Amino acid sequence: xxxxSICVYAxxxxxxxxxxxxxxxxxxxxLVERGIGLVYGGGRVGLMGVVADAVLAAGGTAVGIIPRSxxxxxxxxxxxxELVVVETMHQRKALMAERADAFVALPGxxxxxxELVEAATWTQLGIHQKPVGLLDAAGYWAPFDAFLExxxxxxFLRAEHRRAIVRDAEPAALLDALAAWRPVDVxxxxxxEQS
Numbered sequence: 001x002x003x004x005s006i007c008v009y010a011x012x013x014x015x016x017x018x019x020x021x022x023x024x025x026x027x028x029x030x031l032v033e034r035g036i037g038l039v040y041g042g043g044r045v046g047l048m049g050v051v052a053d054a055v056l057a058a059g060g061t062a063v064g065i066i067p068r069s070x071x072x073x074x075x076x077x078x079x080x081x082e083l084v085v086v087e088t089m090h091q092r093k094a095l096m097a098e099r100a101d102a103f104v105a106l107p108g109x110x111x112x113x114x115e116l117v118e119a120a121t122w123t124q125l126g127i128h129q130k131p132v133g134l135l136d137a138a139g140y141w142a143p144f145d146a147f148l149e150x151x152x153x154x155x156f157l158r159a160e161h162r163r164a165i166v167r168d169a170e171p172a173a174l175l176d177a178l179a180a181w182r183p184v185d186v187x188x189x190x191x192x193e194q195s
Contacts, residue, residue, distance in 0.1 A: 001131075003034075003101040004101055005038065005061075006036055007104070009040070010047035014046050020137050023138075025054040030171045037062070039065065039096050040064055061081045064077055064082070066085055067087065068086070093118060102131045102132070104133045106135050120165050123161075124164060131177075135168070
């Protein structure tokens, strides 16, 4: 699978470990090396700003999509290839998903987690057929990965759907895994299969 653009979800803070910003910068440079455009939340702060700045510094395309309420707080990155201002967070997420061929989550907080889970849910439900990846800088996503395995064991998540979220600590290996990913054709509802 070839990607024209990848949506990157990332923290609006840099996090406590310098490895997080290093991973964001490495991912941004790699996207440009592979001819892949960046779609992201449009911020100039935190890991969001780091990945966008890395893409722009390497001569790539960075498209930011930000709600007006955040743009008005002067959080928007003004040096992007394109900055799209929308009215709501829902519009932001829908447009980010529409304009991307895959999703990568860098370390981040509740907003990052919410966005990546929504993207994975849309893949699970067949709303889109796009892979979701976790760039596991400094092991940040390991507890989340363990939680997904717990969900499989507890009977709330199919193993096939759990594998829709790939994880790697190296940006190149993660992009390769996303390119190799193929959607599965199984129903979501475990209970219906048993009746």
